[in-house]
Amino acid sequence: MDESNPPLFHYPVGHPKGSANKYKAEANFSQSSFAQKHHAHLLSMNSIKLEIEKAKNNDHNVHLRTVNKTKQTNKYKQALNEAKEDLKQYVNGTST
Numbered sequence: 001m002d003e004s005n006p007p008l009f010h011y012p013v014g015h016p017k018g019s020a021n022k023y024k025a026e027a028n029f030s031q032s033s034f035a036q037k038h039h040a041h042l043l044s045m046n047s048i049k050l051e052i053e054k055a056k057n058n059d060h061n062v063h064l065r066t067v068n069k070t071k072q073t074n075k076y077k078q079a080l081n082e083a084k085e086d087l088k089q090y091v092n093g094t095s096t
Contacts, residue, residue, distance in 0.1 A: 056062070070076055
Protein backbone atom coordinates (compact mmCIF):
# COMPACT_ATOMS: atom_id res chain seq x y z
CA MET A 1 0.00 0.00 0.00
CA ASP A 2 1.30 3.36 -0.97
CA GLU A 3 0.99 6.30 1.45
CA SER A 4 0.08 8.66 -1.40
CA ASN A 5 -2.87 6.44 -2.36
CA PRO A 6 -4.53 5.24 0.86
CA PRO A 7 -7.22 2.58 0.48
CA LEU A 8 -10.84 3.70 0.49
CA PHE A 9 -11.88 0.99 2.92
CA HIS A 10 -10.36 0.61 6.39
CA TYR A 11 -10.78 -2.54 8.42
CA PRO A 12 -12.02 -1.98 11.99
CA VAL A 13 -9.30 -1.57 14.61
CA GLY A 14 -9.99 -4.98 16.20
CA HIS A 15 -9.83 -6.79 12.86
CA PRO A 16 -6.61 -8.80 12.20
CA LYS A 17 -5.95 -6.90 8.99
CA GLY A 18 -7.02 -3.61 10.55
CA SER A 19 -4.57 -3.31 13.42
CA ALA A 20 -1.90 -2.00 11.04
CA ASN A 21 -4.33 0.67 9.89
CA LYS A 22 -5.20 1.76 13.42
CA TYR A 23 -3.74 5.23 13.12
CA LYS A 24 -5.17 5.78 9.66
CA ALA A 25 -8.58 4.83 10.99
CA GLU A 26 -8.18 7.32 13.86
CA ALA A 27 -7.09 10.00 11.40
CA ASN A 28 -10.21 9.42 9.33
CA PHE A 29 -12.47 9.22 12.39
CA SER A 30 -13.59 12.83 12.02
CA GLN A 31 -15.11 11.92 8.66
CA SER A 32 -16.82 8.75 9.84
CA SER A 33 -20.60 8.52 9.88
CA PHE A 34 -20.60 8.07 13.66
CA ALA A 35 -18.63 11.28 14.15
CA GLN A 36 -20.92 13.15 11.76
CA LYS A 37 -24.03 11.91 13.60
CA HIS A 38 -22.47 12.77 16.95
CA HIS A 39 -21.60 16.27 15.73
CA ALA A 40 -25.14 16.76 14.39
CA HIS A 41 -26.55 15.60 17.74
CA LEU A 42 -24.37 18.09 19.61
CA LEU A 43 -25.47 20.89 17.30
CA SER A 44 -29.14 20.01 17.82
CA MET A 45 -28.68 19.85 21.60
CA ASN A 46 -27.02 23.26 21.59
CA SER A 47 -29.79 24.73 19.48
CA ILE A 48 -32.39 23.26 21.88
CA LYS A 49 -30.57 24.84 24.82
CA LEU A 50 -30.50 28.17 22.99
CA GLU A 51 -34.23 27.94 22.28
CA ILE A 52 -34.92 27.25 25.97
CA GLU A 53 -32.84 30.27 27.00
CA LYS A 54 -34.61 32.41 24.41
CA ALA A 55 -37.98 31.24 25.72
CA LYS A 56 -36.93 32.10 29.27
CA ASN A 57 -35.82 35.55 28.17
CA ASN A 58 -39.04 36.18 26.24
CA ASP A 59 -41.23 35.02 29.11
CA HIS A 60 -43.98 37.58 29.62
CA ASN A 61 -43.88 37.16 33.38
CA VAL A 62 -40.18 38.03 33.40
CA HIS A 63 -41.02 41.14 31.42
CA LEU A 64 -43.73 42.11 33.89
CA ARG A 65 -41.42 41.53 36.86
CA THR A 66 -38.82 43.78 35.27
CA VAL A 67 -41.39 46.51 34.65
CA ASN A 68 -42.65 46.27 38.23
CA LYS A 69 -39.10 46.48 39.57
CA THR A 70 -38.56 49.59 37.47
CA LYS A 71 -41.77 51.12 38.78
CA GLN A 72 -40.53 50.73 42.35
CA THR A 73 -37.44 52.87 41.82
CA ASN A 74 -37.40 56.41 43.21
CA LYS A 75 -36.56 58.01 39.85
CA TYR A 76 -39.60 56.43 38.27
CA LYS A 77 -41.86 57.51 41.15
CA GLN A 78 -40.52 61.06 40.98
CA ALA A 79 -41.02 61.26 37.20
CA LEU A 80 -44.53 59.83 37.57
CA ASN A 81 -45.44 62.42 40.20
CA GLU A 82 -44.10 65.22 38.00
CA ALA A 83 -46.13 63.92 35.06
CA LYS A 84 -49.26 63.80 37.24
CA GLU A 85 -48.67 67.40 38.34
CA ASP A 86 -48.23 68.50 34.72
CA LEU A 87 -51.43 66.70 33.78
CA LYS A 88 -53.35 68.37 36.62
CA GLN A 89 -52.06 71.79 35.54
CA TYR A 90 -52.99 71.08 31.91
CA VAL A 91 -56.48 69.92 32.86
CA ASN A 92 -57.00 72.97 35.07
CA GLY A 93 -55.81 75.24 32.24
CA THR A 94 -52.81 76.60 34.10
CA SER A 95 -50.07 75.12 31.95
CA THR A 96 -46.67 76.70 32.37
